[in-house]
Amino acid sequence: MSSEANKASIVVFSGDMDKVMGAFIIATTAAASGIETTMFFTFWGLQALKKKVPTGRTLFERMLSLFLKDINGIGPSKLNMGGMGRWMFKKMMKQHEVATLPELRQMAIDLGVKLLACQMSMDVMGIRREDLIDEVTDVVGAATYVAEANQSHITLFV
Amino acid sequence: MAEYTPEKTLDARGLKCPMPVVKTSQEIKNLAVGSVLEVMATDPGSVADIQAWCKSTGNELLGMEKGEGLFKFYIRRVK
Numbered sequence: 001m002s003s004e005a006n007k008a009s010i011v012v013f014s015g016d017m018d019k020v021m022g023a024f025i026i027a028t029t030a031a032a033s034g035i036e037t038t039m040f041f042t043f044w045g046l047q048a049l050k051k052k053v054p055t056g057r058t059l060f061e062r063m064l065s066l067f068l069k070d071i072n073g074i075g076p077s078k079l080n081m082g083g084m085g086r087w088m089f090k091k092m093m094k095q096h097e098v099a100t101l102p103e104l105r106q107m108a109i110d111l112g113v114k115l116l117a118c119q120m121s122m123d124v125m126g127i128r129r130e131d132l133i134d135e136v137t138d139v140v141g142a143a144t145y146v147a148e149a150n151q152s153h154i155t156l157f158v
Numbered sequence: 159m160a161e162y163t164p165e166k167t168l169d170a171r172g173l174k175c176p177m178p179v180v181k182t183s184q185e186i187k188n189l190a191v192g193s194v195l196e197v198m199a200t201d202p203g204s205v206a207d208i209q210a211w212c213k214s215t216g217n218e219l220l221g222m223e224k225g226e227g228l229f230k231f232y233i234r235r236v237k
Contacts, residue, residue: 032183
């Protein structure tokens with residue numbers, strides 16, 4: 001079973017609550033199934049790793065910072081309605097006792113899922129390492145992801 | 159009923175996907191190879207998922223009981 005190619009790698013490009021949730025659900029399940037799992041967070045996906053802090057130094061970076069959330073702040077890809085949708089979905093998920101997004105991220109960390117952050121996106125958006133949670137495994141480039149993906153039976157782009 | 163004597167019982171009642179599988183994977187690591195874990199779940203999706211997880215991980219699903227809204231799984235740790 002555990003051949004050298006038994007890995008899973010997931011690109012998290014989106015920063016939407018529902019999409020990030022799907023990514024974490026699959027990542028935790030893969031890790032729980034004994035598959036070495038890597039998540040590569042790029043562009044909007046970096047919000048899933050961001051602390052609730054203002055980011056950026058330049059004018060543009062600080063303007064962008066106003067729209068960058070943390071894992072609790074990101075809203076669904078549809079029907080967000082200025083935050084109403086986020087509130088509604090959180091309520092509905094709680095009613096159904098579904099694990100929350102922060103719980104899923106913590107579970108991924110506990111299961112040893114590697115959380116990689118994209119260096120280039122961070123540079124462009126003015127996000128520094130200290131703006132991200134400590135549990136981020138590494139800050140890397142596309143080649144690191146490709147090397148992981150090349151050994152993975154499961155590769156997803158979310 | 160009890161053809162297997164479970165070493166431990168995991169109460170996964172009320173948990174939704176992916177938690178029954180995730181908790182099972184964590185719990186079974188605490189058992190010795192050869193021991194049996196009993197998992198109680200209420201999520202109907204866990205019926206297919208626990209079987210799939212056993213297939214992925216190579217652990218053995220000894221049996222399954224379906225009651226009124228409650229599912230019990232008996233899994234032997236193989237490795």
